[in-house]
Amino acid sequence: MLAQPTTPVETELFARCERARGAADRLAETTRETRDAALQAMGEALIAKAAVILEANALDVERETAAGMSAPLVDRLRLTEERIRALVDSLEVVRALEDPVGRVRRGSTLPNGLRLRQVTVPLGVIACVYEARPNVTVDIVALALKSGNAVLLRGGSAARETNTVLIEVLRQAVAESGVDADAVVGLDDLGRDGVQALFGARGHVDLLIPRGGRELIRRVTEEARVPVIATGEGNVHIVLDRGADEAQAVEILLNAKTQRTGVCNAAETLLVLDGAEAAPAALRALVDAGVTLHADERARELVAASERVVPATEEDWETEYLNMDLAVRTVDSLEEAIAHIRRYSTGHTEAILTDSTRNAELFQRRVDSAAVVVNASTRFTDGGQFGLGAEVGISTDRLHARGPMGVDELTTTKWLVTGDGHVRP
Amino acid sequence: MLAQPTTPVETELFARCERARGAADRLAETTRETRDAALQAMGEALIAKAAVILEANALDVERETAAGMSAPLVDRLRLTEERIRALVDSLEVVRALEDPVGRVRRGSTLPNGLRLRQVTVPLGVIACVYEARPNVTVDIVALALKSGNAVLLRGGSAARETNTVLIEVLRQAVAESGVDADAVVGLDDLGRDGVQALFGARGHVDLLIPRGGRELIRRVTEEARVPVIATGEGNVHIVLDRGADEAQAVEILLNAKTQRTGVCNAAETLLVLDGAEAAPAALRALVDAGVTLHADERARELVAASERVVPATEEDWETEYLNMDLAVRTVDSLEEAIAHIRRYSTGHTEAILTDSTRNAELFQRRVDSAAVVVNASTRFTDGGQFGLGAEVGISTDRLHARGPMGVDELTTTKWLVTGDGHVRP
Structure with missing residues (x-):
C-alpha cells in the first residue's frame, strides 16, 4: 500500500525514501558495534570538518541577520567550536547508551510449550521536520542510527547552508564506518513542496516527527497520511x-x-x-x-x-x-x-x-x-536532562511516546513465536 | 483543540464523547479494586441476563439468516449459553491480570537529586469499530475498564439487537459497582454517519481502533483525524x-x-x-x-x-x-x-x-x-492465546502497539518529576 507519486517532488521524495528504506533494511541487520562505530565516526568528522561547518554556518547567520532575524533566534542558529564540541559530547552519551534494539520486553513459555518473546526492533524510516537549530540535525541522526533507523531530515530554511554541510559530513562519516550513506537523507533542497510530499508518503515513511510550533503541528495533524508524533508545542x-x-x-x-x-x-x-x-x-x-x-x-x-x-x-x-x-x-x-x-x-x-x-x-x-x-x-523536561543523551523531540501526543523521545521511542516490537509442531486446539 | 460539530450526528456523538470523558476522568481516579469489581459485576450480569441476551441474539440470527448470510458468518454472530460462559471466563482472566495502571516503567534519581518516574496511565477515551461478533463487545469493555479507559462501541449492524442489549446490561452492571455507566457508550444507533463523525472527533477520542477488513482500515487511515491503530488485516x-x-x-x-x-x-x-x-x-x-x-x-x-x-x-x-x-x-x-x-x-x-x-x-x-x-x-497470534485474557484487536501498525492488544496497549505513560527547588543550570 505504497503511496504513488503524483508530482515531480513526490517522485523525487519517494525515490529518496526507497533508498533510505534499503539503508534501513541493512541497518536492521547491523550489530551495536557497527552502529556505535558510525556514531563515533560522526563525532570525529564533526571535529575534523569544524572549519567548513562553521564557514557554512557563518553564511546562514550573515544572511538571517541581514534579513532582520531577532538576536535570540540568531543565537539559536549560530554554531561555535564550543557548541560543536558539546554536540560531540552528546553523541558520546548516545553511543554509550544500552542498545535499544533486540531487547526482550516480555517473554514466556505458554502452558503448551510455545515460546513467546516480544523483542524491540527499529521503526524503519523516520522523517523529521524541525526548526532552525543545526544542532538538532546531529542529535536526530545520532538517535536514529543508534536505534537502527534511517532518517530523512528537513531543517529550518534559515539553517540551510549549515544543514547541507552537516548532512554531507555525517553521510560521509557513516559510509566510512560501514553504514549506508542513505541512512541519512536531507530534504531541504525539496523546499516546502517536499514537506507537503512527506505528508502523503504513506508506506514510504514509518514515522513523521514534526518538531515546532502550533502552526506546523496543526498542519501535520490535519494533513498527514503517515503516522505522526507531534512534538514541541508547550503551553x-x-x-x-x-x-x-x-x-x-x-x-x-x-x-x-x-x-x-x-x-x-x-x-x-x-x-x-x-x-x-x-x-x-x-x-x-x-x-x-x-x-x-x-x-x-x-x-x-x-x-x-x-x-x-x-x-x-x-x-x-x-x-x-x-x-x-x-x-x-x-x-x-x-x-x-x-x-x-x-x-x-x-x-x-x-x-x-x-x-x-x-x-x-x-x-x-x-x-x-x-x-x-x-x-x-x-x-x-528534556532528553539530555532525563539522561537520554538527546531527543528527537518532546512528544505531546499520547500514543507510542510521551515526553522526551530518545532511542527507545524510535523502536517498535515484534513477537517471536517458536514451537515444535504446535497447532491450536 | 476540540473538533467542533458541524452536523447533528457530530453534535450527538461529541456529547456522548464528553460524557465518556467525564467517566474516564473518574475512572482514572479509581483503584484496581473498583475496576475489578466492575468486571466481576459484568460477568454476573451476563449470567443473570443470559435469557434476554440470547433472545436479542436470536432476532439478529433470524434476520441475517433470512437475508442470506453465509453459515460461517451466522455462526460468528450466534451466542449460546456456552459462549456466554466462555465470555465470563475470559472476563475472569482479564480481572486477574496485574493492574496495568500506575506501574513504574522507568525511574531514576538524577545526579542532581531530581527524582524521575515514568508511570502508566489510562489512554482516556477509546473508540472501537468492529465486525458482527457480539463477544467482541464484552472483550473490549473488559479490557478498557481494566485499564481505566472509557470506551465507545460501534459493532456490526448484523449484531445490532444483541449489542444493544449487551451494552445496556454492561452499563447497568458497572454502574452498580461504582463506575459511571458512561464509561461504556454504544454508537450503533448513530449508523454509518456515526462512524464518519468518529473519524473527525479530534480531541474527543484519544484512540480509534478499527477492527476489520481492508476496506474499513483503508477508509480509517485515509479519513480519520483522530489517532488510529489499525487492526485485523491479515494476509x-x-x-x-x-x-x-x-x-x-x-x-x-x-x-x-x-x-x-x-x-x-x-x-x-x-x-x-x-x-x-x-x-x-x-x-x-x-x-x-x-x-x-x-x-x-x-x-x-x-x-x-x-x-x-x-x-x-x-x-x-x-x-x-x-x-x-x-x-x-x-x-x-x-x-x-x-x-x-x-x-x-x-x-x-x-x-x-x-x-x-x-x-x-x-x-x-x-x-x-x-x-x-x-x-x-x-x-x-491472539490475545487469549498469548495470555492477555482477550484482545481489542491485533495491531498491524508499528506505533504504540503491535500484535494482540491487551490492557497494557490501552495505557500511555507520564513522567512524574519531583525536586526540592531544582533549577536548570
Whole structure:
C-alpha cells in the first residue's frame, strides 16, 4: 500500500525514501558495534570538518541577520567550536547508551510449550521536520542510527547552508564506518513542496516527527497520511500554591521563564492560588528580570504598577509566548488550577510549587501531561536532562511516546513465536 | 483543540464523547479494586441476563439468516449459553491480570537529586469499530475498564439487537459497582454517519481502533483525524522449507488454513521452497480437506489435477481470502520468500516450517511482521492465546502497539518529576 507519486517532488521524495528504506533494511541487520562505530565516526568528522561547518554556518547567520532575524533566534542558529564540541559530547552519551534494539520486553513459555518473546526492533524510516537549530540535525541522526533507523531530515530554511554541510559530513562519516550513506537523507533542497510530499508518503515513511510550533503541528495533524508524533508545542503552566517556599518559588519561576525563552519547556502561564504567600515576591522578581506579566485583576494588585504589568485577556491563556511574556491568573483552589490546565494546556509540562505532599500528589495524579513536576523547574523536561543523551523531540501526543523521545521511542516490537509442531486446539 | 460539530450526528456523538470523558476522568481516579469489581459485576450480569441476551441474539440470527448470510458468518454472530460462559471466563482472566495502571516503567534519581518516574496511565477515551461478533463487545469493555479507559462501541449492524442489549446490561452492571455507566457508550444507533463523525472527533477520542477488513482500515487511515491503530488485516504467509518435517507441516498447514477461516490469523498464502520434501503431502492434505489451491505452475505439478487446484494470478498474492482458498507459490530461496512477504504481507503474522535453526533465525530476524512464527500455527497470534485474557484487536501498525492488544496497549505513560527547588543550570 505504497503511496504513488503524483508530482515531480513526490517522485523525487519517494525515490529518496526507497533508498533510505534499503539503508534501513541493512541497518536492521547491523550489530551495536557497527552502529556505535558510525556514531563515533560522526563525532570525529564533526571535529575534523569544524572549519567548513562553521564557514557554512557563518553564511546562514550573515544572511538571517541581514534579513532582520531577532538576536535570540540568531543565537539559536549560530554554531561555535564550543557548541560543536558539546554536540560531540552528546553523541558520546548516545553511543554509550544500552542498545535499544533486540531487547526482550516480555517473554514466556505458554502452558503448551510455545515460546513467546516480544523483542524491540527499529521503526524503519523516520522523517523529521524541525526548526532552525543545526544542532538538532546531529542529535536526530545520532538517535536514529543508534536505534537502527534511517532518517530523512528537513531543517529550518534559515539553517540551510549549515544543514547541507552537516548532512554531507555525517553521510560521509557513516559510509566510512560501514553504514549506508542513505541512512541519512536531507530534504531541504525539496523546499516546502517536499514537506507537503512527506505528508502523503504513506508506506514510504514509518514515522513523521514534526518538531515546532502550533502552526506546523496543526498542519501535520490535519494533513498527514503517515503516522505522526507531534512534538514541541508547550503551553507550560506553573501553579504557585499557598505555603510554597518563597525563595524556591522565586528561583524556579525565574529559571522556568527566563533562563531560555524560545524553548518548549519554558513557563508560559503562572496560576497563583489566591493568598499564596510567595506570590508578591515572585511577581516582583519576574518583573525585575524583565518579564512582562499579562495578569488578571487580583494578580495585578500584588505587584507595583509598571509598563511590564498588563491586563490579561482570554488569548493570553492560549498563548505559547516563547519570549519574556508570562500570563498570570489567580485561582481560588487547586481544583480550579487543574481545570484551567485541562482546558488550555498542550500536554507538555506542568509544575506545582507547594509545601503540601497532599497537593503535590493530587497534582501529579490529576494533571494529564507528558511531565508533571513538583518543586522543580519545567526546563528539566528534556532528553539530555532525563539522561537520554538527546531527543528527537518532546512528544505531546499520547500514543507510542510521551515526553522526551530518545532511542527507545524510535523502536517498535515484534513477537517471536517458536514451537515444535504446535497447532491450536 | 476540540473538533467542533458541524452536523447533528457530530453534535450527538461529541456529547456522548464528553460524557465518556467525564467517566474516564473518574475512572482514572479509581483503584484496581473498583475496576475489578466492575468486571466481576459484568460477568454476573451476563449470567443473570443470559435469557434476554440470547433472545436479542436470536432476532439478529433470524434476520441475517433470512437475508442470506453465509453459515460461517451466522455462526460468528450466534451466542449460546456456552459462549456466554466462555465470555465470563475470559472476563475472569482479564480481572486477574496485574493492574496495568500506575506501574513504574522507568525511574531514576538524577545526579542532581531530581527524582524521575515514568508511570502508566489510562489512554482516556477509546473508540472501537468492529465486525458482527457480539463477544467482541464484552472483550473490549473488559479490557478498557481494566485499564481505566472509557470506551465507545460501534459493532456490526448484523449484531445490532444483541449489542444493544449487551451494552445496556454492561452499563447497568458497572454502574452498580461504582463506575459511571458512561464509561461504556454504544454508537450503533448513530449508523454509518456515526462512524464518519468518529473519524473527525479530534480531541474527543484519544484512540480509534478499527477492527476489520481492508476496506474499513483503508477508509480509517485515509479519513480519520483522530489517532488510529489499525487492526485485523491479515494476509498471512507460511513458508514451507526444504527439510521440514512432513507430519508437522501437514498438521500445522491444516490448522492454520482450515481450523477457522474467517479470522485474521488464518493462513492465506503458502510459499513452497522448490524441492521441499513435505510439499506434495501438504498440498494433497489441503485439497483433501476441501481447500482450493490457487497455485503457480510448479506447485500444480506437485498435486493431482482437481477442480480445487486452479492457476494463481497476481491478485491471489494480495488477497486475504478468509475462506477455504489458499494461494501457493514456489520460490527458489528463503530470500525470495522473504521478498514476497515484504511485498504482499499486511504485517500481521508469518510463519516458517523448517528444520534449520539457521533459516528459522534468519526468518525471525528478517521478516518484519507483528508475529513471526517458527514451526507452529499462525492461529496462535491472539490475545487469549498469548495470555492477555482477550484482545481489542491485533495491531498491524508499528506505533504504540503491535500484535494482540491487551490492557497494557490501552495505557500511555507520564513522567512524574519531583525536586526540592531544582533549577536548570
